[in-house]
Amino acid sequence: MRQSACINTLIRRRDNASEPKITDSISPKEASPTLSRLGFLVALGFLRLTSVLPLRLxxxxxxxxxxxxxxxxxxxxxxTRRNIAACFPALSSAEQESLARQSLKGMVCTGLEMGKAWILPIEGTLAQVTEVEGLAALQAAAKAGEGVILLAPHLGNWEIFGYFVCEGIASNFMYQPPKNPQMDALLRGVRAKSGIQLAPTNRKGVAILLGALQKGELVGVLPDQVPTDEGGVYADFFGESAFTMTLTSRLAQRGTPRVFCGFAQRLPKGKGFKVIVHEADAGIYDKDLGASAAAINRSVERCVRLAPEQYQWEYKRFRRQPDDSEFY
Structure with a gap:
């Protein structure tokens, strides 16, 4: 699962720092590890602090x-404003601006919540969820050994969502390590506390996911990231053409896995999160990759419309266009 945009930004800024007073007296080979560790320590202190502060604060x-x-x-x-204007053309300019401001607040809240997901013991992380809707069907499928694909879009808090849904279920997620080795070690430890198995983002990782489904386990996928050239097709998302990954479609066509989509919705007044899970659009099983990808996007869109202000609209979801035009 991808770490929050706010934490990523913090690490990048520390890693890329070029303050002369720090680096003038040491070589680049020495400077990089030093600054990398400094960035990690700052981020770790931030995470530890936010892990103990009340959600409402x-x-x-x-x-x-x-x-x-x-x-x-x-x-x-x-x-954020560009995406919202494109995806919600029926809203007035004032309504679009209101949604954009709410979304930017949600973006920061997600970053501030990561201490709850990454630093607290697993019991503390799971306790952040106070309401649940629709999870029983997924749990029944997992218990029956059917094999489950879980679509977890960047909506609400996807880290807390993943840990809660996967509790007690043999689960596997693809994982691309961050450049900072200390942060990588932290995130691997976080995944280990929940029992989630990690698969590399390559062919070996895909083979691991296929094997997991064949054993009746759960496979988690982030369905709303722009894939590589060979890993996607264009499909409609909120009325726009979005380059959409085909990994989920290919996994769904192997055997008879059940596919679900969901998120952890941030509740008002610091009252925790509501985990919402839906069975995905049946079109995902279509042999045509374009039709299957469109069904994936419909599944994500259904979730996003429940809490559009909590979606990660600051991500350049439409940066690849069929005609190579500039969207942003």
Whole structure:
């Protein structure tokens, strides 16, 4: 599962720092590990602090920082506004701006919540979920050994969602290590506490996922990331053409796995999260990859419409266009 945008930004800024007073006296080979570790220590301190603060306080802070993201020109805000304008053309300009501001606040809240997902013992992480809807069908399929594919879009808090849904279920997720080795070690430890098995993002990893499904286990997929050239097809998403991964489609065509889509919705006033799970659109099983990809996007869109302000609209989902035009 991908780590939050806010934590990524923090690490990148520390890793890429070029302050002369720090680096003038040491070579680049020495500077990089030093700054990398410094960035990790700052991030770890941040995560530990936010892990013990009440959710309501974190969301209050997130609201203030999100407001700053909305009023100060920046790439995240520009991308958010562009995506919302394209995906919700029926909204007025004022309504689109309101949704964009809520989304930017949600973006910051997600980053502030990662301490709850990554630092707390697993019991503390699971306790963040206070309401559940639709999970029983997935659990029954897993118990029956049918093999389950879980689509977890970047909506609400996808880290807490994954840990909660996978509790007590043999689960496998693809994992691309971050460049920072200390952060990689932290995230591997986080996955280990929940029992989630990690598969590399290559052919070997795909083979691991196929084997897991054949054994009746759960396979988790982030369905709303732009894939590589050979790994996707164009399909409709909120009325726009989105380059969509075909991995899920190919996995669904092997055997008879059940496919579900869901998210952990952030509740107001710091009251935790509501885990919502739906059975995915049946079109996912279509042998035509384009039709299957469209069904994946419909499944994601159904979830997003339940809480559009909690979707990761700052991600450049439409950066690849069929005609190579510039969307952003």
């Amino acid at each position: 974190l969301h209050w802070i997130g609201g203030g920082l999100g407001w700053l993201f909305a009023v100060i020109p920046n790439r995240s805000a520009a991308t």
